[in-house]
Amino acid sequence: MSPVPYVQGWRFLQIVALIHLWIAGDARPSLFLLILLLLILVCLRWRFPLPPWTAALDIGAAALFMPFTPLAGYALALPIFELALAGRWLLALPLAAGLLLAQGDPAVGLWFFAASLFFGGFARVSLRNERLYQQEVDEQRKARQELERFRTELLAAGRASAHQAELMERYRIARQLHDHLGHDLTGASLALQAYDYVKEPEEAAKLLAEVRRRIERSTDSLRETVHNATPVARIGIERLEQVVQGYGELGLHFVKTGDMQRIQAYQWDLLESCLKEALTNVARHSNATEVRIELQTGEAIVRLLVQDNGTLPDTGQPGTGLKNLQLRARALGGSLSISRGQGVLLVCVIPLEERGEPDEAADRG
Amino acid sequence: MTIFEFALKRSFGNPTNLIFLSLFPLAAIFLPQSELWPALPYGYHYFGILLLFVAIRLTAILIEDRTSGIVKRLAVAPITHFSYLSQNLLAFACILVLQCTVVVAGGVLYGQELGQPLMLLVLYVSFAFTALAMAVAWVALYRSKEIAFLVYMTIIVLLSLLGGMLFPVEMIPEPLSRVIMVLPTYWLTDGMAWVTSGGDLLDFWLANGVLWLYTIIFLTLGSVRKIH
Numbered sequence: 001m002s003p004v005p006y007v008q009g010w011r012f013l014q015i016v017a018l019i020h021l022w023i024a025g026d027a028r029p030s031l032f033l034l035i036l037l038l039l040i041l042v043c044l045r046w047r048f049p050l051p052p053w054t055a056a057l058d059i060g061a062a063a064l065f066m067p068f069t070p071l072a073g074y075a076l077a078l079p080i081f082e083l084a085l086a087g088r089w090l091l092a093l094p095l096a097a098g099l100l101l102a103q104g105d106p107a108v109g110l111w112f113f114a115a116s117l118f119f120g121g122f123a124r125v126s127l128r129n130e131r132l133y134q135q136e137v138d139e140q141r142k143a144r145q146e147l148e149r150f151r152t153e154l155l156a157a158g159r160a161s162a163h164q165a166e167l168m169e170r171y172r173i174a175r176q177l178h179d180h181l182g183h184d185l186t187g188a189s190l191a192l193q194a195y196d197y198v199k200e201p202e203e204a205a206k207l208l209a210e211v212r213r214r215i216e217r218s219t220d221s222l223r224e225t226v227h228n229a230t231p232v233a234r235i236g237i238e239r240l241e242q243v244v245q246g247y248g249e250l251g252l253h254f255v256k257t258g259d260m261q262r263i264q265a266y267q268w269d270l271l272e273s274c275l276k277e278a279l280t281n282v283a284r285h286s287n288a289t290e291v292r293i294e295l296q297t298g299e300a301i302v303r304l305l306v307q308d309n310g311t312l313p314d315t316g317q318p319g320t321g322l323k324n325l326q327l328r329a330r331a332l333g334g335s336l337s338i339s340r341g342q343g344v345l346l347v348c349v350i351p352l353e354e355r356g357e358p359d360e361a362a363d364r365g
Numbered sequence: 366m367t368i369f370e371f372a373l374k375r376s377f378g379n380p381t382n383l384i385f386l387s388l389f390p391l392a393a394i395f396l397p398q399s400e401l402w403p404a405l406p407y408g409y410h411y412f413g414i415l416l417l418f419v420a421i422r423l424t425a426i427l428i429e430d431r432t433s434g435i436v437k438r439l440a441v442a443p444i445t446h447f448s449y450l451s452q453n454l455l456a457f458a459c460i461l462v463l464q465c466t467v468v469v470a471g472g473v474l475y476g477q478e479l480g481q482p483l484m485l486l487v488l489y490v491s492f493a494f495t496a497l498a499m500a501v502a503w504v505a506l507y508r509s510k511e512i513a514f515l516v517y518m519t520i521i522v523l524l525s526l527l528g529g530m531l532f533p534v535e536m537i538p539e540p541l542s543r544v545i546m547v548l549p550t551y552w553l554t555d556g557m558a559w560v561t562s563g564g565d566l567l568d569f570w571l572a573n574g575v576l577w578l579y580t581i582i583f584l585t586l587g588s589v590r591k592i593h
Binding site (some may be wrong): 019023027029030032033036037040041043044046047 | 543544546547555568571574575578579581583585586588589
């Protein structure tokens with residue numbers, strides 16, 4: 001909580017104390033003007049941030065009434081507080097000492113002034129701390145936003161590089177098919193065409209042998225290309241199935257529907273992370289015995305649902321892992337939500353790229 | 366001065382306001398005089414209470430502006446909050462000063478015994494501004510016009526009771542009689558006592574001075590901009 005209401009409260013409290021002293025004293029109507037003048041300054045300080053020199057106005061008002069009433073001496077507690085609040089407490093000290101000597105009875109007033117001085121100093125420290133905390137919070141918020149931006153950029157870069165890698169691979173396969181398979185098949189086709197015109201049986205047998213040799217080489221080349229193009233590490237739906245198999249003890253049911261080919265590599269990455277996080281959470285925090293996993297690929301979205309039958313109560317906010325996944329899902333234009341009803345249901349939705357997107361068409365040239 | 370003109374039109378647009386603003390002050394002129402207390406005719410003695418009611422009726426427009434979102438729209442319009450508030454208050458103040466003038470002039474013409482009518486007018490004008498400032502500070506606290514008005518009615522009754530408007534201040538016991546000096550209504554009755562019985566001129570200006578200081582205080586408190 002901010003210390004400002006306490007500072008304002010202290011000022012108004014001083015006015016109430018003065019009114020009390022005034023009523024308890026002779027309650028002369030003219031002295032009420034002093035209280036009202038001070039009250040105006042207090043109200044102005046409540047509304048606007050007045051500079052420290054305005055404490056001189058309080059001192060002036062009090063000095064004006066000093067010859068007529070001891071109440072004006074007590075009124076100095078207000079400028080003393082203001083000076084201490086502005087960090088000019090050294091200025092307040094001689095003021096307090098001089099006026100106490102002039103008053104003749106320093107007993108009560110001394111402690112009254114000391115309390116004002118101390119609370120003024122304390123309020124100054126509190127206000128400065130509040131300002132510092134505020135600055136720190138602002139900086140942290142800024143850093144967090146910056147981080148968020150970086151993360152989004154990084155995800156976009158990852159997406160772009162995945163796309164680039166896919167293009168490179170496609171180009172490599174096309175080149176391989178063209179350079180080896182294509183040449184051999186063309187050669188074989190030409191040889192077959194020539195076969196029709198060859199009269200000599202020996203020449204014809206030679207040509208046929210050449211055709212066979214080329215077709216065999218093509219078959220080998222094709223097998224080699226396919227073998228090279230097949231990744232060693234599992235990706236896509238196979239990877240997800242592998243993850244599911246890793247949690248065999250949980251009683252998992254994995255259902256998948258739709259065209260899995262439409263999901264991009266970076267989307268598989270997020271789906272895999274979501275599935276791992278959900279299953280880890282079930283294994284660590286839940287008493288669930290059954291988990292149903294559904295992967296549905298539609299026209300525009302891919303949806304991953306992980307539903308368990310746990311009965312343990314909610315423990316509060318989602319953890320860092322889920323929060324990070326939520327951010328990643330948001331960065332891909334999707335969402336990740338967790339709801340608790342009959343067990344925990346985690347739903348991750350990611351929008352799919354439209355079929356035949358312009359850039360893809362352009363890539364195909 | 367569009368806001369000023371509009372505030373005047375809105376103030377007279379409501380039938381209840383019209384009664385408050387025209388009928389009641391006119392009726393106050395013709396009320397009779399008491400034999401013992403108060404020294405002024407009834408209409409003039411209770412005129413302060415009427416000013417308090419009129420001020421809260423007028424300033425209810427400010428709450429209406431807040432609840433209907435006008436203040437929010439003004440915040441993005443090329444007009445300052447100060448200009449909005451000052452023009453509204455100027456319009457309300459004009460109405461109140463006009464009422465005070467009509468009442469005092471009417472009393473003089475009708476032949477009411479007003480002591481020093483000019484000084485009474487000065488006092489009424491001072492109190493009119495205080496009442497307006499109090500009402501502005503009061504409506505700044507509320508979101509609902511009805512609740513603000515109802516609670517303020519209770520405050521008006523208390524202020525009038527303790528300020529010596531419904532019975533003489535002398536009847537109030539000693540410790541309380543000192544406390545009531547912090548109420549603005551006390552200074553109005555104090556000033557009215559001076560107008561009828563005379564005395565040190567400084568006392569009269571003291572009462573006016575206190576009322577003006579109260580005006581500044583309440584205006585400072587009430588000028589806070591609240592956007593709901």
